Amino acid sequence: MASLGSTRRSFAPWTDPNAKAYIRFDNVTKRFGDSVVVDNLSLTIYEREFFALLGASGCGKTTLLRMLGGFETPTSGRILLDGQDLAGVPPYRRPVNMMFQSYALFPHMTVEKNIAFGLKQEGMPKAEIAERVRQMLKLVKLEAYADRKPHQLSGGQRQRVALARSLAKRPKVLLLDEPLGALDKKLREETQFELMDLQQDLGLTFIVVTHDQEEAMTMADRIAIMDQGRVMQVATPAEIYEAPVSRFVADFVGSINLLEGTLLEAGRSGARIRDVSGAEFGVTDAGEGQVGQTVWLAVRPEKVRVTRQRPADVRNALEGEVWDIAYLGDMTVYNVKLDDGRLIKASSINSVRAVEDALTWHDRAWVSFAEDAGVVLVR
Numbered sequence: 001m002a003s004l005g006s007t008r009r010s011f012a013p014w015t016d017p018n019a020k021a022y023i024r025f026d027n028v029t030k031r032f033g034d035s036v037v038v039d040n041l042s043l044t045i046y047e048r049e050f051f052a053l054l055g056a057s058g059c060g061k062t063t064l065l066r067m068l069g070g071f072e073t074p075t076s077g078r079i080l081l082d083g084q085d086l087a088g089v090p091p092y093r094r095p096v097n098m099m100f101q102s103y104a105l106f107p108h109m110t111v112e113k114n115i116a117f118g119l120k121q122e123g124m125p126k127a128e129i130a131e132r133v134r135q136m137l138k139l140v141k142l143e144a145y146a147d148r149k150p151h152q153l154s155g156g157q158r159q160r161v162a163l164a165r166s167l168a169k170r171p172k173v174l175l176l177d178e179p180l181g182a183l184d185k186k187l188r189e190e191t192q193f194e195l196m197d198l199q200q201d202l203g204l205t206f207i208v209v210t211h212d213q214e215e216a217m218t219m220a221d222r223i224a225i226m227d228q229g230r231v232m233q234v235a236t237p238a239e240i241y242e243a244p245v246s247r248f249v250a251d252f253v254g255s256i257n258l259l260e261g262t263l264l265e266a267g268r269s270g271a272r273i274r275d276v277s278g279a280e281f282g283v284t285d286a287g288e289g290q291v292g293q294t295v296w297l298a299v300r301p302e303k304v305r306v307t308r309q310r311p312a313d314v315r316n317a318l319e320g321e322v323w324d325i326a327y328l329g330d331m332t333v334y335n336v337k338l339d340d341g342r343l344i345k346a347s348s349i350n351s352v353r354a355v356e357d358a359l360t361w362h363d364r365a366w367v368s369f370a371e372d373a374g375v376v377l378v379r
Helices: 004-010 061-069 111-121 126-139 155-168 185-202 213-219 237-242 247-252
Strands: 023-032 035-045 050-054 076-081 096-099 173-177 205-210 222-227 230-235 257-267 270-275 280-283 294-299 305-307 316-327 331-338 343-349 364-369 374-377
Touching: 023 061, 035 061, 035 230, 050 061, 050 213, 061 076, 061 096, 061 173, 061 205, 096 155, 111 126, 111 155, 126 155, 155 185, 185 213, 205 213, 213 237, 222 237, 222 247, 230 237, 230 247, 247 257, 247 294, 247 374, 257 280, 257 374, 270 294, 280 374, 305 343, 316 343, 331 364
Parallel strands: 050 205, 050 222, 096 173, 173 205
Antiparallel strands: 023 035, 023 076, 222 230, 257 270, 257 294, 270 280, 294 374, 305 364, 316 331, 316 364, 331 343
């Protein structure tokens, strides 16, 4: 049997033109009074996909999730699940379950009874409930905590109880609203991988709402970046990071250096950009840029080198002063202030314990990057 990692690497139905969308938002708009929260949004999600809605607070991602769950009604547009229009279908009739950010556990009930609650509401026979609860407790590794109440559990354990309760009814789609927000950093990182493995084991479709970029990049097969009720880009984590389609996406995900300039020439052999200071850069691909157009060259900090002397083998180089240094253990981040006042961020992996003649504050330095290091953006 293939490993879960192999399964994830080979899973890409969005690249198949014949693949059928499992969930479809068709021109969906949601208004609250005069406020447009979701703005004529269209989106497709595939069966067994781990999909993330990523954006700042108020961008409409939770509202989108709640409309799919049936807790909100679209002002206009359609939402389809496995070909069925969900208009008028109440939440309890949808093959969807939602795990809320607050977990919403019943404080007076034991772990076992919390997990069993939804099954009892559906009238499932007692023997079947007991077996299903046993399966869920084993799945989330909480067999020894069945008789405890929520206040006797850690944050991570409560999160697992809420997850088990959400999965007990065996929904086709699980909706997770900021599911790891209450956990500390180390537990959050561990739980991310547990959720990924669980999703693969169960063969369900997971849709997670988060404002945590690292969380989305770690767990999701694809990410939709949202802003003001609209989808700005939908792509895999690697594509979002390495090939953003706009300055907004580039700036929202990770750190970025944006160098504004004019596209001087573009062709098969590469392109040239003159930035606002008059410096010229070579790039391998002009993207959608047209000659004479204002463009922005987006370069990630880890693709920028910082050296005392100008590298002889690199065309793209700018001189400045080391303005700030952040030592993060595994890497060091430098902010270099150029002579025209702009700041360029560079990050360097600390692969050895000590560095001879290390750069420090106020040293003169050069920042440089390869011609294939950046992406040319026009919007």
